[in-house]
Amino acid sequence: MLQIYCKNNNSTKDFAEGSSLLDIYKGFNLQMPYGPVSAKVNNKVESLDFRVYYNKDIEFLDITSPSGMRTYVRSLCFILVKAVEELYPTGSISLEHPVSKGYFCDLHIGRPVKLEDVSAIKQRMQELIAEDIPFQRIECHTEKVVHLFRERGMTDKAQLLETSGQLYSYYNRLGDTVDYYYGSLVPSTGYIRLFDIVKYYDGLLLRIPNRQNPDHLEDVVKQEKMLEVxxxxHRWNQIMGLSTVGDFNTACNDGHATDLINLSEALQEKKIARIADEITNRGENGERVKLVLISGPSSSGKTTFSKRLSIQLMTNGLKPYPISLDDYFVNREDTPLDENGQHDFESLYALDLPFFENQLKELIAGKEIELPRFNFTTGKREFSGKKLRIDEHTILILEGIHALNPALTPNIPAENKYKIYVSALTTILLDRHNYIPTTDNRLLRRIIRDAKYRNYSATQTIARWPSVRAGEDKWIFPYQENADAMFNSALLFELAVLKDYVEPILRKVPNNCPEYSEAHRLLRFLAYFVSVPDKEIPPTSLLREFLGGSSFQY
Structure with a gap:
């Protein structure tokens, strides 16, 4: 017999060797309102059909947890893929990226997508769910799995596994449909309780439940600019023949890593130059732009972007001047408190908005101001003695999480402002049915930067990440579509470079702490990439903000 400790109810019970996680769930008589979808076994996420042969700590997960929601979405995607395979035997579908609180899917059927197609796909998905078909996971030699995928024309998956260097791999089966998902799935299709699929521009939007309220679907949020980026x-990746990680790995193994680095860096520089030109040329015959507002989530590379944009603006004859929002904090005793009674420094109202806006208005009107400086030791605003007056060639650069919030500069004329949203919008796919979360890209950057510059462990960074994300959801993401321009700071090659830096840091996360689950998931994900050394990355690269070796001062 085995001893199983269940974290959900803090109790221990004996079970027979080889019991599945689902057997154990039933044995503890747990009543999770949204049912389990997966479980952490010694802090590693496993499917509910996983069998236990030794004493374990187990925590069952539902879709209110990030890991549980990932399991749910993967399983739902597999059902979508099967429905498309059955309805369009010569067609295919790509699950491309998260947008509008759902997942954008590109349906390839040789003609534009019609509403009838969407209805047929949704109906077939509902039928598959009602049939309660089991998901299977079959493990065998990698060469056999690769052969299976090549036989079925799934070269993206074959390439991914071929270049991963693993002796054994697995594939997933749902009835007659074969696929591959890098993570746990629910036991059967009947576990999917709620979803929707709707026509969305030239493709489909797969809608999922809200994590906080799983009885309701996420609201569709308008994100036209994000989708366009x-x-x-994606179109650029397709032209280059590098849509998936398997394509990328093959190109690197063929000796093209340096070419990919140079191309990616040149593409970003071209984008920055275009934004600088638009700022310079806007309002040439009237009120020109005097304030550039730059926002984006954590570890999006805003600081390096600001510096590179400033250089491009200087080449256009302008004089960029940086303004730090940190110097406009209210005195610490006036800082608003969060729900835990702690100072909420991320709140918009931690800033002295009237004072900030008054200084901006005076600057834009051509008046001289004395710049403030916030003393973080005393928690008080001081005046630096530094005076500023801007002339016709000066342009103010303001970078911060609230930069796109209309409440920051409500009375500054729109023609005087240019708003930019920066984020690492990862566009390469693991394969056609597995997208790469943009948040993973940013989390890996932050783990490296925190370890290098702040002496934080990966455990500490991972533990803080949910509160960082909550702040982004509240203060950044609702305003991203206000931007005049969106800049994608993700580089095609960067995950292959981050790999060598972040793997040793992640391996230090002990498996007896909750953060081990996320560290383990990220290590498994990074294993799909070949390593690319950073020696060819230029000192002006956005990636240098995190890796070190930048020619910019921070």
Whole structure:
């Protein structure tokens, strides 16, 4: 017999060797309102059909947890893929990126997608769910799995596994449909309780439940600009023949890593130059732009972007001047408190908005101001003695999480402002049915930067990440579509470069702490990439903000 400790109810019980996680769930008589979809076994996420042969700590997960939601979405995607395979035997579908609180899917059927197609796909998905078909996971030699995928024309998956260097691999089966998903799936299709699929521009939007309220679907949020950025980069990837990680790995193994680095860096520089030109030329015959507002989530590379944009603006004859929002904090005793009674420094209202806006208005009107400086030791605003007056060639650069919030500069004329949203919008796919979360890209950057410059362990960074994300959801993401321009700071090659830096840091996360689950998931994900050394990355690269070796001062 085995001893199983269940974290959900803090109790221990004996089970027979070889019991599945689902057997154990039933044995503890747990009543999770949204049912389990997966479980952490000694802090590693496993499918509910995983069998236990030794004493374990187990925590069952539902879709209110990030890991549980990932399991749910993967399983739902597999059902979508099967429905498309059955309805369009010569067609295919790509699950491309998260957008509008759902997942954008590109349906390839040789003609434009019609509403009847969407209805047929949704109906077939509902039928598959009602049939409660089991998901299977079959493990065998990698060469056999690769052969299976090549036989079925799934070269993206074959390439991914071929270049991963693993002796054994697995594939997933749902009835007659074969696929590959890098993570746990629910036991059967009947576990999917709620979803929707709707026509969305030239493709489909797969809608999922809200994590906080799983009885309701996420609201569809308008994100036209975000979708346009994703699709622009996907088109570029397709032209280059590098849509998936398997394509990328093959190109690197063939000796093209340096070419990919140079191309990616040149593409970003071209984008920055275009934004600088638009800022310079806007309002040439009237009120010109005097304030550039730059926002984006954590580890999006805003600081390096600001510096590179400033250089491009200087080449256009302008004089960029950086303004730090940190110097406009209210005195510490006036800082608003969060729900835990702690100072909420991420709140918009931690800033002295009237004072900040008054200084901007005076600057734009051509008046001289004395710049403030916030003393973080005393928690008080001081005046630096530094005076500023801007002339016709000066342009203010303001970078911060609230930069796109209309409440920051409500009375500054629109013609005087240019708003930019920066984020690492990862566009390469693991394969056609597995997208790469953009948040993973940013989390890996932050783990490296925190370890290098702040002496934080990966455990500490991972533990803080949910609160960082909550702040982004509240203060950044609702305003991203206000931007005049969106800049994608993700580089095609960067995950292959980050790999060598971040793997040793992630391996230090002990498996007896909750953060081990996320560290383990990220290590498994990075294993799909070949390593690319950073020696060819230029000192002006956005990636140098995190890796070190930048020619910019921070």
């Amino acid at each position: 994703f699709q622009e980069y």
